[in-house]
Structures are given as C-alpha cells and as structure tokens.
Amino acid sequence: MTMLSRFRGSMLGSLMGDCLGGPFEGDAVVSRTHLNNYFQQLRDPKKRLPFKPYTDDTAMTKSVALSLIDNKGYNAQDMAKRFTKEYFAEPKRGYGSAVHDVFMGLRNSNCEDPYRPAQRQFQGMGSYGNGAAMRVAPVALMAHNDEAAAIEIATMQSKITHSHKLGYQGAVLQCLAVRAALHTQPDDLNVVKFTDDLIAKMREIEKKDADTVVEDVGEESDAPWNTTSYARRLETVKSFLQKPEPPPMEEIHGLLGVHVSALKSVPTAIYCFLASQKSLPGIECNNNKFQRCIHFAISLGGDTDTIAAMSGAIAGAFFGEEHIPQELLRHCEAVKNALSWADKLCEASSNAKLGA
Numbered sequence: 001m002t003m004l005s006r007f008r009g010s011m012l013g014s015l016m017g018d019c020l021g022g023p024f025e026g027d028a029v030v031s032r033t034h035l036n037n038y039f040q041q042l043r044d045p046k047k048r049l050p051f052k053p054y055t056d057d058t059a060m061t062k063s064v065a066l067s068l069i070d071n072k073g074y075n076a077q078d079m080a081k082r083f084t085k086e087y088f089a090e091p092k093r094g095y096g097s098a099v100h101d102v103f104m105g106l107r108n109s110n111c112e113d114p115y116r117p118a119q120r121q122f123q124g125m126g127s128y129g130n131g132a133a134m135r136v137a138p139v140a141l142m143a144h145n146d147e148a149a150a151i152e153i154a155t156m157q158s159k160i161t162h163s164h165k166l167g168y169q170g171a172v173l174q175c176l177a178v179r180a181a182l183h184t185q186p187d188d189l190n191v192v193k194f195t196d197d198l199i200a201k202m203r204e205i206e207k208k209d210a211d212t213v214v215e216d217v218g219e220e221s222d223a224p225w226n227t228t229s230y231a232r233r234l235e236t237v238k239s240f241l242q243k244p245e246p247p248p249m250e251e252i253h254g255l256l257g258v259h260v261s262a263l264k265s266v267p268t269a270i271y272c273f274l275a276s277q278k279s280l281p282g283i284e285c286n287n288n289k290f291q292r293c294i295h296f297a298i299s300l301g302g303d304t305d306t307i308a309a310m311s312g313a314i315a316g317a318f319f320g321e322e323h324i325p326q327e328l329l330r331h332c333e334a335v336k337n338a339l340s341w342a343d344k345l346c347e348a349s350s351n352a353k354l355g356a
Ligand code: R7I
Pocket: 055, 056, 057, 094, 095, 096, 097, 098, 099, 100, 122, 125, 126, 127, 128, 129, 130, 131, 132, 134, 164, 260, 261, 303, 305, 306
C-alpha cells in the first residue's frame, strides 16, 4: 500500500466519521440494529437519502491541512486566520459552545498574538474540549517522517484554541495514533503493542508537562493528576482489548467516555479503531473493518461525529483509500476536497522543513 493511499484514507476516514456520525451527536447511545439499518440504507444505490454535511471537525481540519500545505510547515498566525475566516464564513457548522469567544478575540486582534485569546478561555484555564484533537490528522500526515515535529506542531496548533494541558495533550495523542497507523502494516498489527507504544509515548509527554509538585510525586503514585492521565486511560483501553468482547456500554462510558472533552474522547476513538479489528457483537459490516470502526464509534453515542472522525482518521491511515466504501462516501460532503488535501499533504510532506 502506498503512503498516498494512506493519506487519502485518513482524510476520507475523518470526513466520513464526521458526516455519518453528525446526525447522532448528543444521543445517549445509538442502537446497533438501528445503525445496521442506517448503513444498509446508505449502501443501497436505489435509496435517496438526505445529504450528510460535514461539521466543525472537518471545517477545522481543512484549515489545518491548507495552512500546513501553503506554508510548507506550521505558521501559527496563518492557521489562526484560517480558523477565524472559516468560522465567520460558516458559523453554523456545530462548533463547541465556548470556542466562539476565541474566534471573536482572534478577529478583534487581527490574530496579532494567535495564542492569546485561547489562554483566556474558562477563567484562564484554557479549554480542554476535543476541538484541537478532532482536526489534528493533517499534522500527522505532514510530519509522518518526524515524530518530534509532529508532537510540537500538534501541541502548538492546539494552543490557538485549546491551551489547557488536557486539550493539547489529547491532540498530541490523536496525532501519534494516526502516525502509528500510517506506519503499521495491516498484517503486523498487534492491538496490545499498538496501545503499549502509545502509553510509553504519553508517559514521557505527561512527565515533561507535569509541574514540579507532580514530578516529585513519581509516576507510580495515585496522585490526583494521574486520574487525568492519557497514559492511564490507555491502560483502560488495553484492558478492554484483552477481554474476549467489548465491555458493557456503561463501562465504556464510565471508564473511557464519549464526551466533548479530549480526555473522554481521544482514548475512546483509539479504542474503537483497535476493537473493530475483530468482529463485534450486533454489528453487520460486510466484513469491512473500516465500516465496522465507524459503526462502533457512532454506536457509543455522545460526541459521535468527533469520535467517529478521530477513529476514522486512524482507521483510514491504517487501511488506505481502497478500503473505504464508495457507497458510503457518496453521501458525504466535500469528498473531492478531502482528497485534494491528502494529495497536497503527500507532496508537501516530502519536501517540508518542519518544526513549530
Ligand atoms: O473543543 P471544542 O472545539 O468543541 C468541539 C466539539 C466537538 O464535539 C465538535 O463536533 C463540536 O460539537 O464541539 O470547543 P470548546 O467550546 O472549547 O469545548 C467544548 C466544550 O467542552 C465546552 O463547550 C465545554 O462544555 C467543555 N469544556 C470545559 N468545561 C469546563 N471547563 C472545555 N473546556 C472546559 C473547561 O475548562
């Protein structure tokens, strides 16, 4: 499989998760039978169905992709301007409820300091929403040869809207997951090892990010910060993957989450990708593992567009364009645009000078 196929798969996967998951955002859970029916109808060429528009997840992914392409790397002010322009052109794409204030601040200051408005969010704490993670896949593609640059750019692009540690760390984790998928041969995937590698990387990042008090505590302790650790959440992912079947929905909701916060959605998206390598009870998918992943992600309910977009970006990078069902793609808005972002990212990534 070529890298180009994986780039295209990742951009299409993210788009499809967003478009097909969008109608269910906020539902408590979505019955798998209902979803079997939904996917069957979508695949039926005779059925005329309402078009599935993309939401903020894709609107922001577009800005990240085009900014990286046109600048041959990361340019904070340019990216902030694109986010702002995109938002005011189409504010009704389902954006998070607080992020509007960031775009107002950016517009009013002409993006002079592109990080300043985000720092004011939530009484100066910054947002820990999943908005920086949901749009990060182009960073993983652009920096597919350079992990340090991927981490740096994932962090900095987050801080334009999400300066809370959990906001940008979630984006870093999602970026690392897409990169890992890009570099894993389908026959070589070991879901536990995939998770262990991410755990090791997040431990490092969390250690570096911890304030002094936390560093003194040591990583084996039960200090409160550990309950908000991505590495810890990924341990839960691993324990779920080691069971013969996914745990009951309440356990997935309680221990991983399906929330608009990055902490309670990014590990969940990674879990959806890894769990859907095997058949899942109640999910019909014509043996297409990509479709199974999107189906499973939506079935969890909550932040369905975002969790499906994030797991779709990972699954698409892993399986490549060829595994993404055309019958489903034809319902999604902006497929041609997503393909062009992938193609340009592929070209730009080969001669990019990275570093944020
Ligand atoms: O993170 P963000 O861009 O929203 C993305 C979500 C995705 O599901 C999209 O599909 C879209 O529907 O929205 O936007 P923010 O407004 O920054 O964060 C989203 C929400 O997370 C906020 O509206 C809050 O409900 C919550 N949140 C916080 N709550 C308390 N304290 C984020 N940060 C905080 C916080 O610090």
